[in-house]
Amino acid sequence: MPQAPMPELTSSVKLKYVKLGYQYLVNHFLSFLLIPIMAIGAVELLRMGPEEILNVWNSLEFDLVQVLCTSFFVIFISTVYFMSKPRTIYLVDYSCYKPPVTCRVPFATFMEHSRLILKDKPKSVEFQMRILERSGLGEETCLPPAIHYIPPTPTMDAARSEAQLVIFTAMDDLFKKTGLKPKDVDILIVNCSLFSPTPSLSAMVINKYKLRSNIKSVNLSGMGCSAGLISVDLARDLLQVHPNSNAIIVSTEIITPNYYQGNERAMLLPNCLFRMGAAAILMSNRRSDRWRAKYKLSHLVRTHRGADDKSFYCVYEQEDKEGHVGINLSKDLMAIAGEALKANITTIGPLVLPASEQLLFLLSLIGRKIFNPKLKPYIPDFKLAFEHFCIHAGGRAVIDELQKNLQLSGEHVEASRMTLHRFGNTSSSSLWYELSYIESKGRMRRGDRVWQIAFGSGFKCNSAVWKCNRTIKTPKDGPWSDCIDRYPVFIPEVVKL
Amino acid sequence: MGRSQEQGQGQGPIHSIRLSTVGAARPTETGTTHEPTGLDLAMKLHYLKAAYIYSPETARDLTVRHMKDSMFMLFDQIAWTTGRFSRRDSGRPYIKCNDSGTRFVEGQCNLTVEEWLSQPDRSVDEFLVYHQPIGPELAISPLIYVQLTRFKCGGLGLGLSWANIIGDSFSLFYAFNFWTKAITGETIHAPPPSRGDRRFQSPNPTVKDPVSVKQVDPVGDLWVTPNNKKMATYCFNLSVADQISPHFPVNGINSIPVFEIIAGIIWKCVAKVRAEPEPVTVTIIKKDPNDLKPNNAIRNSQVISSVQVDFPVAEATVEELVRSMGEAKDERFGIEEIGGSCDGNLDFVVYGAKLTFVDLSGEDLYEARVMGKSPDSVYCNVEGVGEEGLVVVYAAAKSEERGVTVTLPEGEMEMVKLEFKKCGLIAP
Numbered sequence: 005m006p007q008a009p010m011p012e013l014t015s016s017v018k019l020k021y022v023k024l025g026y027q028y029l030v031n032h033f034l035s036f037l038l039i040p041i042m043a044i045g046a047v048e049l050l051r052m053g054p055e056e057i058l059n060v061w062n063s064l065e066f067d068l069v070q071v072l073c074t075s076f077f078v079i080f081i082s083t084v085y086f087m088s089k090p091r092t093i094y095l096v097d098y099s100c101y102k103p104p105v106t107c108r109v110p111f112a113t114f115m116e117h118s119r120l121i122l123k124d125k126p127k128s129v130e131f132q133m134r135i136l137e138r139s140g141l142g143e144e145t146c147l148p149p150a151i152h153y154i155p156p157t158p159t160m161d162a163a164r165s166e167a168q169l170v171i172f173t174a175m176d177d178l179f180k181k182t183g184l185k186p187k188d189v190d191i192l193i194v195n196c197s198l199f200s201p202t203p204s205l206s207a208m209v210i211n212k213y214k215l216r217s218n219i220k221s222v223n224l225s226g227m228g229c230s231a232g233l234i235s236v237d238l239a240r241d242l243l244q245v246h247p248n249s250n251a252i253i254v255s256t257e258i259i260t261p262n263y264y265q266g267n268e269r270a271m272l273l274p275n276c277l278f279r280m281g282a283a284a285i286l287m288s289n290r291r292s293d294r295w296r297a298k299y300k301l302s303h304l305v306r307t308h309r310g311a312d313d314k315s316f317y318c319v320y321e322q323e324d325k326e327g328h329v330g331i332n333l334s335k336d337l338m339a340i341a342g343e344a345l346k347a348n349i350t351t352i353g354p355l356v357l358p359a360s361e362q363l364l365f366l367l368s369l370i371g372r373k374i375f376n377p378k379l380k381p382y383i384p385d386f387k388l389a390f391e392h393f394c395i396h397a398g399g400r401a402v403i404d405e406l407q408k409n410l411q412l413s414g415e416h417v418e419a420s421r422m423t424l425h426r427f428g429n430t431s432s433s434s435l436w437y438e439l440s441y442i443e444s445k446g447r448m449r450r451g452d453r454v455w456q457i458a459f460g461s462g463f464k465c466n467s468a469v470w471k472c473n474r475t476i477k478t479p480k481d482g483p484w485s486d487c488i489d490r491y492p493v494f495i496p497e498v499v500k501l
Numbered sequence: 502m503g504r505s506q507e508q509g510q511g512q513g514p515i516h517s518i519r520l521s522t523v524g525a526a527r528p529t530e531t532g533t534t535h536e537p538t539g540l541d542l543a544m545k546l547h548y549l550k551a552a553y554i555y556s557p558e559t560a561r562d563l564t565v566r567h568m569k570d571s572m573f574m575l576f577d578q579i580a581w582t583t584g585r586f587s588r589r590d591s592g593r594p595y596i597k598c599n600d601s602g603t604r605f606v607e608g609q610c611n612l613t614v615e616e617w618l619s620q621p622d623r624s625v626d627e628f629l630v631y632h633q634p635i636g637p638e639l640a641i642s643p644l645i646y647v648q649l650t651r652f653k654c655g656g657l658g659l660g661l662s663w664a665n666i667i668g669d670s671f672s673l674f675y676a677f678n679f680w681t682k683a684i685t686g687e688t689i690h691a692p693p694p695s696r697g698d699r700r701f702q703s704p705n706p707t708v709k710d711p712v713s714v715k716q717v718d719p720v721g722d723l724w725v726t727p728n729n730k731k732m733a734t735y736c737f738n739l740s741v742a743d744q745i746s747p748h749f750p751v752n753g754i755n756s757i758p759v760f761e762i763i764a765g766i767i768w769k770c771v772a773k774v775r776a777e778p779e780p781v782t783v784t785i786i787k788k789d790p791n792d793l794k795p796n797n798a799i800r801n802s803q804v805i806s807s808v809q810v811d812f813p814v815a816e817a818t819v820e821e822l823v824r825s826m827g828e829a830k831d832e833r834f835g836i837e838e839i840g841g842s843c844d845g846n847l848d849f850v851v852y853g854a855k856l857t858f859v860d861l862s863g864e865d866l867y868e869a870r871v872m873g874k875s876p877d878s879v880y881c882n883v884e885g886v887g888e889e890g891l892v893v894v895y896a897a898a899k900s901e902e903r904g905v906t907v908t909l910p911e912g913e914m915e916m917v918k919l920e921f922k923k924c925g926l927i928a929p
Binding site for chain 2: 104105106108110111112113116117119120142143144149152153154157499500
């Protein structure tokens with residue numbers, strides 16, 4: 005019946021225009037206020053006529069002292085303003101490590117190794133297979149060479165080799181891309197959660213590239229998958245204190261020493277998801293970099309839920325009954341992640357949301373508190389605040405959960421899903437692979453705002469907001485250069501193994 | 502000393518064994534399968550083995566990483582061989598091309614290459630080839646095993662164990678040569694693998710009941726030849742001029758059929774030992790002269806023919822035997838039919854169903870150059886040989902020599918070796 009759908013269609017179109025109208029009104033409220041004021045002022049001026057205006061001007065008696073004080077005052081205020089404004093932090097460029105195809109682990113190989121190593125525990129093998137089928141990973145994710153052995157041979161040497169391979173390759177690429185000389189690096193931050201040798205990985209980098217002796221180097225370990233944004237926050241603070249400097253951040257997770265060798269089911273899960281990866285990022289506060297920098301850091305919000313016991317224990321490294329060390333993931337992980345995200349959004353919302361959304365949220369809050377507690381809470385539409393979203397590719401469940409909570413479309417979470425498919429969960433560096441995906445698809449324009457959300461053990465939720473500084477041409481090299489044409493790819497709910 | 506054929510070899514003088522997996526670099530499309538032909542299925546209980554030994558000068562600087570990376574280039578061309586077997590509902594085996602990979606075995610040996618090669622019975626090279634049969638779980642059984650043995654001096658032993666169901670010896674050599682080219686860093690232009698008909702052209706479509714293949718009791722999913730007797734292997738080198746020519750009237754030095762003469766001599770020796778009943782029927786396996794295309798290079802296209810004589814073999818002359826070998830009947834068509842019958846659920850033995858002679862002497866195995874240098878030694882054999890026995894003849898390091906690997910029941914081996922000594926094939 006043609007009549008029934010028509011009213012619905014017209015009503016939804018009407019609603020859309022009403023929404024748009026409302027948003028324009030509230031977001032540009034001050035401009036709207038200004039128009040009548042300017043109109044009145046213009047009418048007054050026209051009414052007065054030029055002689056009257058001159059008379060008004062002459063009647064104002066200007067004393068020299070008054071003039072000097074006023075101008076001095078104005079100059080003072082503007083100087084204080086400019087000096088106390090935080091420095092603009094730029095992300096000049098970044099580089100992601102692309103693992104060699106010879107480290108590839110197809111599903112069939114992973115399951116065969118699992119069956120051979122866990123031959124006495126068919127239930128654990130079955131569990132791993134079910135996880136892998138639903139994981140959202142593809143057939144091209146990579147594990148380091150030591151893990152390809154049956155059983156894996158995670159020696160310290162092998163772990164160091166992996167660290168050297170991924171970190172040095174990413175840094176070589178970054179130096180080449182940016183033309184930076186190693187001697188010019190002022191700040192170095194390396195974050196790798198589970199591998200912390202002595203001397204540290206940052207010392208290893210300094211040794212390899214012969215960095216300066218007065219470099220400010222920091223090595224962050226144990227901070228989980230959100231450590232990448234923690235490093236960015238630290239770099240930002242350091243760059244506020246040190247003028248005219250740059251900082252290199254290396255985010256990675258070294259898989260070799262952390263491959264769980266036991267057979268507890270909850271601890272086998274990370275083996276199925278974590279893969280090789282690394283990213284090197286160059287940040288700077290130099291004015292000279294503002295032309296070539298890709299992004300400007302707008303906001304960075306860190307939320308830590310460690311005070312709550314349930315959150316603290318939900319990702320816990322421990323020994324199993326046989327003495328094998330692994331990471332135990334609790335069943336409440338998704339719920340805890342949701343709560344952490346809510347806490348983070350509550351802080352970042354007011355900073356990034358347009359006035360229209362904030363007003364609606366305030367009204368809905370007032371409505372729930374005062375009038376009707378049963379009213380559904382209004383979820384602000386973050387799609388109005390950002391053009392691109394980079395959700396940490398921790399696993400399919402995380403991306404699904406966030407897509408639902410933030411009411412994002414498939415295209416918004418495409419970068420996260422495709423990164424999970426192609427590279428697996430590369431821990432702290434996954435946000436940079438996702439950003440690289442968006443750039444490789446040619447979607448990054450000047451002025452676009454990007455929201456990076458990372459979760460980590462503790463339990464932490466960190467988010468960073470970047471603003472694109474210049475339209476980015478599709479990169480010719482990079483981790484996606486040889487496969488971007490195949491993406492996006494359809495990822496079935498369950499892959500038949 | 503003969504060496505017993507045991508499964509899971511690779512131990513003995515080889516220690517510090519480490520297993521890993523190598524595969525193809527590019528992912529195969531999900532759902533791809535590879536269907537074995539009837540001839541493939543008839544060969545499923547057999548495994549081809551080859552061991553190449555390279556001197557320390559050639560191999561000292563080759564790292565395991567480099568060898569593995571080069572294998573990826575090989576398997577990019579033949580990704581289907583990295584799959585795993587599965588059965589259709591009817592029970593017919595097929596290969597699921599799921600990129601599982603092949604097993605790569607690393608081992609160390611406390612001897613130098615020189616010490617290793619100084620052992621007269623070359624069947625010690627069996628230790629350089631890691632072998633496991635397919636099964637009992639088809640889904641986790643690799644079709645190919647590669648063993649890399651590092652000798653004390655830095656030399657390298659490369660051993661390949663290759664399920665015959667995926668291809669014949671000539672395919673194995675093709676794949677190995679490809680690998681050596683990749684190791685050396687040569688750019689290889691491999692022909693694109695065509696998915697066309699992989700069957701052979703047979704001139705004899707009428708042979709219906711092949712005698713060269715024997716049906717055995719069902720082996721289920723563990724593809725091992727069921728033998729009642731334990732088999733032993735012995736390997737030695739022959740010089741054509743000194744040991745072969747005297748047995749044959751010389752018409753022209755270039756025209757003597759070396760393989761047929763060796764086969765004839767050994768046939769006689771075995772017949773003398775195995776008196777009742779004499780082996781009047783033998784199987785000859787050779788390269789198909791019509792099969793020149795490199796496309797579909799990995800397949801079973803070897804000519805399997807049968808020779809039957811009606812005179813007592815032990816008293817016959819070598820010439821008579823060589824002449825009758827010329828009248829061998831190509832039985833591939835019949836084997837193809839019978840192998841694919843009952844939806845591939847039947848199990849057969851080809852090598853050793855009758856006394857079998859395999860001619861690999863046309864293949865220049867020493868062309869498998871790594872960094873420009875040929876191997877010091879090459880060894881060939883077959884695993885899963887039936888009780889009638891097998892003789893493999895192949896090129897040796899010197900062009901006027903041949904390598905011979907003999908696999909016979911343990912009980913017969915010593916007596917046959919005595920006969921060899923009497924004929925002058927091996928030194929007394």
